[in-house]
Amino acid sequence: MESPTLFDQAVALTQASDDGFAGHTSAAYGNMVGPFGGVTAAQAIQAVLLHPKRLGDPAALTVNFCAAVADGPFSITARPARTNRSTQHWVIDMQQDGETVLTATAVTAVRRETWGATECNPPVVPAPADVNRVDGPFGVEWINRYELRFAEGGFPAQWDGAEHESSRTQLWVRDNPPRPLDFASLTAMSDIFYPRIWRRRATPVAAGTVTLSIYFHTDSDQLESMGSDYLLGQAQAQAYRNGYFDHSGQLWSETGDLLVTTHQMVYYKQ
Amino acid sequence: MESPTLFDQAVALTQASDDGFAGHTSAAYGNMVGPFGGVTAAQAIQAVLLHPKRLGDPAALTVNFCAAVADGPFSITARPARTNRSTQHWVIDMQQDGETVLTATAVTAVRRETWGATECNPPVVPAPADVNRVDGPFGVEWINRYELRFAEGGFPAQWDGAEHESSRTQLWVRDNPPRPLDFASLTAMSDIFYPRIWRRRATPVAAGTVTLSIYFHTDSDQLESMGSDYLLGQAQAQAYRNGYFDHSGQLWSETGDLLVTTHQMVYYKQ
Numbered sequence: 073m074e075s076p077t078l079f080d081q082a083v084a085l086t087q088a089s090d091d092g093f094a095g096h097t098s099a100a101y102g103n104m105v106g107p108f109g110g111v112t113a114a115q116a117i118q119a120v121l122l123h124p125k126r127l128g129d130p131a132a133l134t135v136n137f138c139a140a141v142a143d144g145p146f147s148i149t150a151r152p153a154r155t156n157r158s159t160q161h162w163v164i165d166m167q168q169d170g171e172t173v174l175t176a177t178a179v180t181a182v183r184r185e186t187w188g189a190t191e192c193n194p195p196v197v198p199a200p201a202d203v204n205r206v207d208g209p210f211g212v213e214w215i216n217r218y219e220l221r222f223a224e225g226g227f228p229a230q231w232d233g234a235e236h237e238s239s240r241t242q243l244w245v246r247d248n249p250p251r252p253l254d255f256a257s258l259t260a261m262s263d264i265f266y267p268r269i270w271r272r273r274a275t276p277v278a279a280g281t282v283t284l285s286i287y288f289h290t291d292s293d294q295l296e297s298m299g300s301d302y303l304l305g306q307a308q309a310q311a312y313r314n315g316y317f318d319h320s321g322q323l324w325s326e327t328g329d330l331l332v333t334t335h336q337m338v339y340y341k342q
Numbered sequence: 343m344e345s346p347t348l349f350d351q352a353v354a355l356t357q358a359s360d361d362g363f364a365g366h367t368s369a370a371y372g373n374m375v376g377p378f379g380g381v382t383a384a385q386a387i388q389a390v391l392l393h394p395k396r397l398g399d400p401a402a403l404t405v406n407f408c409a410a411v412a413d414g415p416f417s418i419t420a421r422p423a424r425t426n427r428s429t430q431h432w433v434i435d436m437q438q439d440g441e442t443v444l445t446a447t448a449v450t451a452v453r454r455e456t457w458g459a460t461e462c463n464p465p466v467v468p469a470p471a472d473v474n475r476v477d478g479p480f481g482v483e484w485i486n487r488y489e490l491r492f493a494e495g496g497f498p499a500q501w502d503g504a505e506h507e508s509s510r511t512q513l514w515v516r517d518n519p520p521r522p523l524d525f526a527s528l529t530a531m532s533d534i535f536y537p538r539i540w541r542r543r544a545t546p547v548a549a550g551t552v553t554l555s556i557y558f559h560t561d562s563d564q565l566e567s568m569g570s571d572y573l574l575g576q577a578q579a580q581a582y583r584n585g586y587f588d589h590s591g592q593l594w595s596e597t598g599d600l601l602v603t604t605h606q607m608v609y610y611k612q
Binding site: 131132134136138139153154156159161163165171172173175176177179181183184185186187188189190191192237238239272273282283285287289290291308309310311312313314315316318320322330333335337339340341342 | 401402404406408409423424426429431433435441442443445446447449451453454455456457458459460461462507508509542543552553555557559560561578579580581582583584585586588590592600603605607609610611612
């Protein structure tokens, strides 16, 4: 058995009651204020994944970031609100000092083989080895936990306020050090896209995700078969208006299977 | 004052306790089984809109359809889980006979003017008057409550099982009879797109939305200024796999402002 990585340590939870779990933020995934939201989302789905009553794999997750998560301990309640024959609906709440800092809902499902198709194909980009690896622009810690190779739309080279027509980013990403993919790490990587408003405006506007949804088009077997392959990510904003913008994103496997579609609404200051 | 429309009646709720509301399904919005999901989602946000403690306008809504809603009464709990200076996070639960049939979360926000832009522009389609109005294919009641004018991707003309490359639909839509837009009707119209798998496969596969998210890029003043204008809607699936597909959609004003971006994950049988 391999030794636990920093990601494994970050999403480690202890069951404290029927629906209750205890965890602790990870300094290794620290952001400018509090932890990287992707890891907070991963902690939320981890409570479902660890729950003894769970039915099936995650099919959808929506996480709402209600307040800055403080460095330190937290508790998570993950409650199965409705269990059907093949689907289960979860209501999740993360608290610190008796205050809600995150709410979430999730759907897990037992899936079976059906007709399938993909309409959103991966963009054509160079192979991971042919794309430069970069560090983040602000020296935040969590960026070091990922290998980021931007094929298009990397961090602004100059914060010169020049407005760009498109906020689209395309990148290869994997855990650093490489770690076998699972639903928790896939959840965290669904939030890998830095704020689209930075790409659009080349201005470091204060911004933070308010709500994030992830739809999973994969299963445990497929994730296991991928090992620690790179994922190809893409994201682009649709509208920025009066303090909030959204983006729509995708994660494909290294071999081109669409694994995740994801959306988020992001607060920005000006 | 105008007399209440069937939509007004459908989303009418009575406050029963601090966070509790009572309502009743509307036969006028009946679907094949139970009510049209868009109106159920509108009832969920209506509980927030009517709540005396609400801060600001809806910015985001995620609704999870946990079980078929039965024709008859229901209760909704809408609880402000966290109230910040300019944002508020809501947890919503709809019950029938003591069982949860819907869970939801919402974010409301007091918004102020900032820099803004749109990256997702409306498709070029003929004006509403130049696009044929159609009825639904199955004679379900709720379809009659909307004026639907498909510029692209209407209901399959023949259910011949011919596979199409794209599931994209573009349509003009408004309430029938016309009714001034508000957040409740905008929520319902965000679910106006019939299952993308029907468009893709020209096969009436059993399908039902499991989770729906709506991001609002508008406010009460803008909605009021639009009166009962048509909205331009667009939706397209991204992936269909093992019983679930997603779609990504948009609603623009008649004059081309992006009002809503929306996403859903839909169960399908085969």
